[in-house]
Amino acid sequence: MIKKVPRYLLTFFNTSGAIAVERFCKEREIPGRLIPVPREISASCGLSWAVLQEEKDCLELVEREFAEEIEGKWMLDV
Template sequence: MLRKKKPAFIIAFDATTQAMATDKLCAKNGLPGRLIPVPREITAGCGFAWKSAPEDKTILIEALTKEGIEWASTHILEI
């Protein structure tokens, strides 16, 4: 049986270092989400993206901005 798709907040990165810094920051601070391969629906330079629930968008963007971590784009996708 196929898994039902649900909305997800996706942060795409241009560089692997940005994706790894996000993973480290989120693990250190107990922030939600995980690294995933970039979904087919979008493009990103490094091939990694951060996935979390749509309601986590504000807290994640604030944390990345405060830490000075840049990202390429953000999306809400059904994955």
């Protein structure tokens, strides 16, 4: 069984927002990856950007830059 670890998740209103965040983060070497939204939560597009809990401070720029695209912010064991 895969061990779950605490992760900070950003969910999005649409897929284009999720893809834009992925591109933005990769260009700036901001940690994280796109994953399907966990069952425990619901989101419009079904994708979320996930980072380890201890790396969540790296997302301040992302949250400011994409405030209109982000549907929710979560801390879950994924």
